[in-house]
Amino acid sequence: MRAQSRASRVVMAVGVVSALSLLAACAGGEGAPIGANADDNSTAADGSIVLEFSQWWEPELPKGSLRGMMDEFEKANPGVKVKLISAPYASTQQQTVAGAASKTLADVVGLDGAWVNDFSKQKAITNLTALMQESGYDDSELASQIKVDGNTYMIPVVNFVYPMFTNDSLLAKAGVNAPPSTRTEFVDAAKKVTASGKGNSGWVLPLAQDAPNGIQNDVMSWVWASGGSMLKDGQPDLTNSSVKSVVEFIKELNDAKAIAAGALTMKEQDKVEQFTNGRVGMMIDSLAHINLIRENAPDLKFSISAIPAEDGYTGKRGMPYASWGIGVSENSKHKKEALKLVEFLMSKDTNSKLSSVANAFPGNKESVPDFVQSDEMFKTAFDIWNKGVPANEFTGLPTAEDLMRSFDVELQKTLAENQPVDTTLNNAQKAWSAKF
Template sequence: MQRKLAMVAALGAATALALAGCSSSNPGTGGTTGSGSTDGSSGSTDGGGSGGDITLDFSQWWEVELAPGVMRGLMDRFEEENPGVTVNLISNPYSATVDLQTSAAATGTLACLVAINGASVYDLKTQGAITNLSTLMDEAGFDPSTLVSNDQIDGATYMVRALNFAYPMYYNLDLLEAAGITKLPETRSEFEDAATKVTNPDTNVYAWSLPINVQSPAGFDSQSWLWASGGRFLKDRKPNFETPEIANWLGFLKSQYDAGVITPGAFTQQEQQKVEEFTAGRNAMMNGSLAHISGIRESNPDLSFDIGYVPVEDGFTGERGLAGASWGMGIAENCEHKAEAWKLVEFVMSTDVNSELATEATGFPGSVDAVPGYVDGDPLYEKAFEVYQNSEFVTELEGLPNALDLNRNLNENLVRLLQGDATIEETQSSLQEYWTGVLG
């Protein structure tokens, strides 16, 4: 819980409010770019402009998920402070960003700066695609103790966490009330009852979405249900799938799918589409980043919704788990201007900028000195802060070798289970075998 305590300390008494997510101010927005490019690679990742000026390509999903103009505005300020340096934002949704970066890493054409997270940093480092940031920190005289979290691989830093996020449940109060449900479900049985009551295929309303896209695995829509009740995939960093907790979790997902309360198209649905379903009032519940709050409010001001815990297994009395993720930054090994690229990382991690970014994204700052300026008294953020304080922040899969492949394998096994092509026991065995082959 060290990371959690550090982040709470960073907020201090300056805010009694809320916390984090993976921002989405525009739930209906598709892939966009800050500079007219959608390619996450660059044959010349930081080629010079006219007069010998430097252009730094920055491949990320942040601009898509922030309010219009926020990311570009920050980059404009950086350019003003660093004459001769231009930042070209390459902006796509998260899953597309990961796919493009995976291809670019294999060919040594990564953009100079890349937005990454704990699911991809190990593999990019192993490929030699991202550079050792500890060396750049030393050369720039940067103090790593100013970072909330300084995760390392083999004794060196390869990713700086700009923001940290949490994933609670969203609840559409209008749909729940119309179904006669007066309090948010706290257990799986209560959730199952609510899911049945709110689902009406004739009006295209379903309880929730379960995007388990095999091609672009993202989010924590399946995992959150396990982690909430104290279950884990790993024990001492080794696969541990053949447990009663895993069996019960798989059984819950299977029963929900068979009951027809999950939005059709789960096997091809993308993370962003799930947010769109909830925002449009077609889903009653959603597991998602807290930063979706602002986007939902902007896109559908009339939607009445609340924040709550992910329901736990009946009879569970331990500390609830809450899925967590991060917005991190890395620098490509093939970047020709690493010193200038590091200046941009430092800029993002500076107190004022990191505070502003955290505020705009509704995230926890990555700098120990930054404090987000959440709107005081907002009941949703206050509720979110309560959920966060009373939960264990779970980032079980971050930093694992081949983490994206493991997530993909998880979804593949879930698809087979839900389609009826595998039993719960066979699914557990398959996961145990594959993950053991990867992790040992």
């Protein structure tokens, strides 16, 4: 599974003591060395500067591809070497939290957007706006930047979009000839697939509270798809009509038993498994799972399309996404060189190459991944991406996982206990306001 599905998960702030305990616990594992500031290892024997670059990307990419890019960077920047500190996402997550708390982050650090607020407040990652201005870096080609209090702390390097997947065979057998484009069409299709029998369900919705990213990817994505928002002036706004209509929409599907059983304890990987096994008609999921589904179910006929919008909506559709982000340690001794590495990864050619091998969309507006020329489904996704607006309001929020979980708790009360929608939204609003 690609890291962007996990990348939508977030890290809660931890104290220095617990963070250091995590660091100690990971000390013997893969990617255990962390932070150029833990000891003075920032100069090679030949006098070259050594940049440490911690990330979870290398295990997700074809073998040798990221190292090859670093070799290209070193060739173009004599006197600078890059040491990759690579580990799976979960390990990198733990180590980055520990490094942020103890001020021992690597010079260049892979970031999940949901970590940025906490790390910036800890002064663990540097203000990239100021660093780019000092270095004269032109950021006009960057597709997006993640800001806190008006300053950039993370740059999305590649983006993983979350469109709607449809099992075309199940839909056709249920009398649905095309993927739905509106909520009314979606409800109709979901009910028809469920009524077709053989234990099939119209939609799969993961709402496990211990991995609550379903609130981001599978719930709020409906709000963003129709131009709505869960925020107002940067503060929680969960009682507005856009959010309410989505919760009512989900309740309608739940009451009609059109959602796959076990939603309240289901995680993202369970959702993908159910779709791959041909048991559900529709799901919202990461584009990167296309190849996984093809590999595990070569006979499954499926397609992707934009998330259906509210009836009558004609504006640009918000497209949920997750990113491999990048930042620079505040305590790095080599910020200038670190920014050069960031600039290299964001350059048109390198970003095209990286997005191609990652099956992702580029963070440089001028870059085009190779697969959009050779794979019709990826080309369709790229067209959806370009016609819509990237949307993920959880990025940059404080304790984003807690926000997802508190909303999840209340939503489950509506679905399982018939709690009134207004009560659910008012309770979630109170919980969120306390976090802000």
